[in-house]
Amino acid sequence: MAHRIAGMRAVQAHRDLGIDRTRYVPVHRALGTAGVLGMARPMPRLFGVYFAPLDNGPAVLLNANLSAITQRHTAAHELGHHLFGHHTAADDDLDPALRRAGAKWPEEEKLAEAFAAWFLMPRPAVQAGLLRICRGTSLGPEHVYRLAQELGTSYAGTVRHLDHLRMLAPGQAGSWQKITPAALRRSLTGAxxxxxxxxxxxxxxxxxxxxxxxxxxxxxxxxxxxxxxxxxxxxxxxxxxxxxxxxxxxxxxxxxxxxxxxxxxxxxxxxxxxxxxxxxxxxxxxxxxx
Missing domain, CATH: 2.60.40 (Immunoglobulin-like)
Known part of the structure; x- marks a missing residue:
């Protein structure tokens, strides 16, 4: 349900913020267009913080120590909080794979996390990227890694999203997520x-x-x-x-x-x-x- 709601909201956000849905999404620019002040500073334990209008926002504070890909995902997650009208939120765990088994995630976090995926990986951009990358060959893990680099997303997150888009065969997502990005980089370069x-x-x-x-x-x-x-x-x-x-x-x-x-x-x-x-x-x- 979170993905259905977030997918529809992401399409609206692309339209309202002037985002080209066929290519890489400039999420930091989107924050500014949405009227959200963006800031980044080193933070030891947090991915990011969203400050709601009631708390002198809207504003987003991102961890400056994150990689570019992780920081992009965090920015999209915090943008989701803003567009859904959520309360102020401090995010210290944005990767479902890192969550403890059985731990519950608040509904607002589920929506913001799903929004980040649909916002950064619009279906038209995914389709256009795979058309360039696969060139008529069957989709494989290396293709997904290359697509992730085109979209500025993580390999694991891209695999999950392709599964949500129903572009993978049953069971593929689970097996492909076991492949590490390091192994795929080694396969591409031999080093x-x-x-x-x-x-x-x-x-x-x-x-x-x-x-x-x-x-x-x-x-x-x-x-x-x-x-x-x-x-x-x-x-x-x-x-x-x-x-x-x-x-x-x-x-x-x-x-x-x-x-x-x-x-x-x-x-x-x-x-x-x-x-x-x-x-x-x-x-x-x-x-x-x-």
Missing amino acids: ELPAGRQVHVLTEASHQQQVHADVGDVLLAHVPAASFTALPTGLSCWHGTPVTCPALEVTDALAEPAQLKIAAAGRTAPVEVTVIRESPRHGIDQVWPD
């Missing part, structure tokens, strides 16, 4: 990556798409006879993989969106991709990058 680093696979279908990455992330060019025509500031060659395709690493020098061009066999024009740094937010909303 062990430090915790927190992600892999973004670029293909010809990535042309004119955006890649939201962070420092240390790896970009793999799965393009026939690929070569980079030039390396923008903030992207450097990565040699930590035994795979044969060209690979880049995002560095701390990436401040502004970078236009990456990949020459490919059989193409008269290069594959063009915009790489955007998706760093965790700090401070108040005016200084958060979009």
Whole structure:
């Protein structure tokens, strides 16, 4: 029931906040559009806090120590509290997989959590991403991992949402959630990556798409006879993989969106991709990058 209600509210929110439902959802910008003050600071035990209008809100306080993906999910969760008109809420457990067996979650938390999934992963964006990624092949765990990177969501959360969308066969969600993101990154690169680093696979279908990455992330060019025509500031060659395709690493020098061009066999024009740094937010909303 929570997912049915949250799914409908997310569609309304996309419409009201001017969100393109076919692509990556800019959740931090959505908070501002909704009139919610956004702030981020290090917090040892909390994911985030929603302050209702009765408590000098609406405002959202996020944990600045979270990864970009976790912070995006937390921001969407707190936005859900706001749009449902909930009371002030402090959230210290936003992952159902981490919850103690048998513990009850308040109804408001169920709605906000379900809203976060439907808001960050609209059905049209999921369908468009899988069309680019699968290219006529059967859906597998690596495809789901790649979709999660396109949408800025966690692998486990994306598996759960695909199950809610009824895009998985019975039992697939349970078995695929047992696969770790580290194993999928290793499968894509052939190498062990430090915790927190992600892999973004670029293909010809990535042309004119955006890649939201962070420092240390790896970009793999799965393009026939690929070569980079030039390396923008903030992207450097990565040699930590035994795979044969060209690979880049995002560095701390990436401040502004970078236009990456990949020459490919059989193409008269290069594959063009915009790489955007998706760093965790700090401070108040005016200084958060979009």
